[in-house]
Amino acid sequence: MTTWNKRYAKRMDGVNSSIIRELLKLTQIPGIISFAGGLPAPEIFPTEICAEATVHLMKEQGQQALQYSTTEGYAPLRQFIADKLNKMGANLTVDNVRITSGSQQGLDLIGKIMVDPHDKILVERPSYLGALQAWQAYQADFISVPIDNDGIDVDKLEEALQSKPKFMYILPNFQNPAGVTLSLERRKKIVALSKQYDVPIIEDDPYGELRYEGEDLPPLIALDEDDSVMYLGTFSKTFAPGLRLGWVAGPESVIQKFTMAKQGADLHTSTFTQMLLYEIAKDGFLDEHRQLIRRVYKERRDIMLDSLEKHMPEGVTWTRPFGGLFLWVTLPETMQARDVFDRAIKNKVAFVPGYAFFPESDSGYTGHNSMRLNFSNAAPDKIEIGIERLGRAIRGS
């Protein structure tokens, strides 16, 4: 037997997706109502337009769509993305934009080009699990700064910047996992701090277009005038995740390094899915479809908030997100979300315990009494039933 197990790279020591993967397997049990994943509502996926656009694409540009293409990505789609961000106040050309195989690849490649072992990365507390996992594989150390209802605490951020992290990772809108949104004042402050302390910003904005109330706020990349921001976006939430299409936008010099890393990682993202999405997007379908998504998810969010009001025992609190896919529940200090999880599974309802979103290497904070709930995936009639089951699990039965 060839001995592979003594041959793994050191970076793999920190990579273990096992706990969450095991939890998510439990959520596959038949009859379970799952608030655990981050899945869009499949019943509103635009399957018909995908079929129609593919027929058209194969007829008109089929040979190009099935061939190898450039690492940079399909230029018309990159221009479409630049235009979209410029409408929010950014100042980008096609050369500032690269297509990625989902936003997760953007996170991974930023780790690849930026992170040496034991580099410090500043993250929000709690933060997006996929980013923590991606950067653990490059042996990053994390410094975390707490968030409240207006996003990251900028005073504590300034303190943490003294320790000179390589970059800061900010989720401005309807943050995953907590559902909170960074205020305009804090956005401006973060951009100023980035300049003052010379620490660049990775801005991750998968949900920005899914706002259900209030006014859109400018992304950090639109407030920055100093080439300090790499912005990550995705079509997973505004179209469909099954295509795996995301993007990064940022300073050309960084984008060029990124491109070299991407070339080694997968040569390029599927020509077919890129051209298909552009075919669908170019005449404005996404704007129209976004209205439908917002309507459906707003209804589900409202049902979940109402159900929480009705079924949660005293001492339990939760965030009231203005958009996105998630809200964050905080149990009394003395409770363990992991214990609630076991009872919840017995009751046929699932969530992700909050500790998954706290970096292990920053172990003073464990989020032991918190949980993330997704409200986009379960059908409206299931949401209230699921929250009622969850309430029972929290009460101990």
Place this chain on the structure above:
Amino acid sequence: MTTWNKRYAKRMDGVNSSIIRELLKLTQIPGIISFAGGLPAPEIFPTEICAEATVHLMKEQGQQALQYSTTEGYAPLRQFIADKLNKMGANLTVDNVRITSGSQQGLDLIGKIMVDPHDKILVERPSYLGALQAWQAYQADFISVPIDNDGIDVDKLEEALQSKPKFMYILPNFQNPAGVTLSLERRKKIVALSKQYDVPIIEDDPYGELRYEGEDLPPLIALDEDDSVMYLGTFSKTFAPGLRLGWVAGPESVIQKFTMAKQGADLHTSTFTQMLLYEIAKDGFLDEHRQLIRRVYKERRDIMLDSLEKHMPEGVTWTRPFGGLFLWVTLPETMQARDVFDRAIKNKVAFVPGYAFFPESDSGYTGHNSMRLNFSNAAPDKIEIGIERLGRAIRGS
């Protein structure tokens, strides 16, 4: 201006795709006949069946195809791949197979799970550029072993194994770039050496199904009984590269590590393209389509071989591949392929100078007088014209 340039990871020092990228840009000049890329013939891409299958898929399983899916890959497609390899003598289940976003991702993730800085990797000389680039990003050092018409020199391989490389990287069939094929005797010897020296094998087989003469030989994974082989395959050459679908097959323990790395890299490969390919493949279309590809590429190979006979000056030699997409030309020792390249571009014909396929860190060997020619992409009538132009460039005009 935020200073990104002092923030890049050390691993990026070794990553520069610039020379080849610059060369390939030159091959885009209008009117040029390019033997430089590794592109399939787009005129035989199955565009109609893609359109039909998408319509069917969107109607029957559209919601699933557009949703997130597992990191492991679509199970029916993995079973299809296991069956295919088992017909060649392997012994695999669905748990031994993972879908990748093109074979390049397989190479990258093997680097990620296996390679620490300055680990030694044993490669053929010359070897596949994409593998060298992928592993340079993990700061690998390369040891190279020469190949001849029967593939890697097994005596020199045994010598090189004394230095205990982390793994050996073998392209058994119609090797990229040289077009040579590993003999059955040497295949058996390599598997035995792997066991004897406890050095696992990464077997990369993108072209194995594209044989134009002679008998198929078993892959190393079918000869090995010791869990020593990770096998990489792709649908890029037997269907279309624009979908970005490849796979790895190997021991379950390694496959599990690989899955964790893939989760951080891109969550999963496009559900849509995986299900689409399975929809097309499940009733045997790929077997039928392979006959067409073989017929077309065999004709192009034969025309290129005839044209070389006719137009190459004395002292120039070349390989006669039994399959695949490439052949390898060796110029007289005193000539520089880089100089020939400049004259060739003036003559409107392009190729890749051989030095691109020699690892820089193994600098005793430069391949200065060699070149790789692709015969799958240019139309038959262009091939003879292109080789005539190349002959003139070699002669110095």
